[in-house]
Amino acid sequence: MLDSGAVAEPFEREWFMRHPMRVAHDLVGAMLVVDRNGDQVVARIVEVEAYGGMEDLASHATMYRVGRETIGSAPGVLYMQRSYGLHTMTNIVAHE
Structure with missing residues (x-):
């Protein structure tokens, strides 16, 4: 259950300009909020x-076009992709 009194500030782009391992660690527990035409999904x-990055063979960026096209994007860019045709993954670009 969300704390209705909680106030959160969006992450600034600079927040994502860190090592991906650090960003990933700090994202656990964070809330992702999408506001579309007044309807919120949290x-x-x-x-x-x-x-x-590209040199990490486990990264989907080495196997999938959308990853290769997006991995060089600015830190903080969010994109979605299907995984095995079953699940939707949310990806966020982070790098120093």
């Missing part, structure tokens, strides 16, 4: 993974 981040 989700708590409960699981994260971090990868070291």
Whole structure:
């Protein structure tokens, strides 16, 4: 249950300009809020993974076009992708 009195500030882009492992660690427990035409969807981040860019062979950026196209984006860019055609993953670009 969300604390209705809680006030959260959005992360500034600079917050994502850190090592991906540090950003991933600090994202656990954070709230992701999407406001679309006055309708809000709120989700708590409960699981994260971090990868070291194109040189990290475990990264989906080495296997999938959307990852390769986005990994060089500015820190803080969020994008979605399907995983095995079953799940939707939310990805956030972070790098120093």
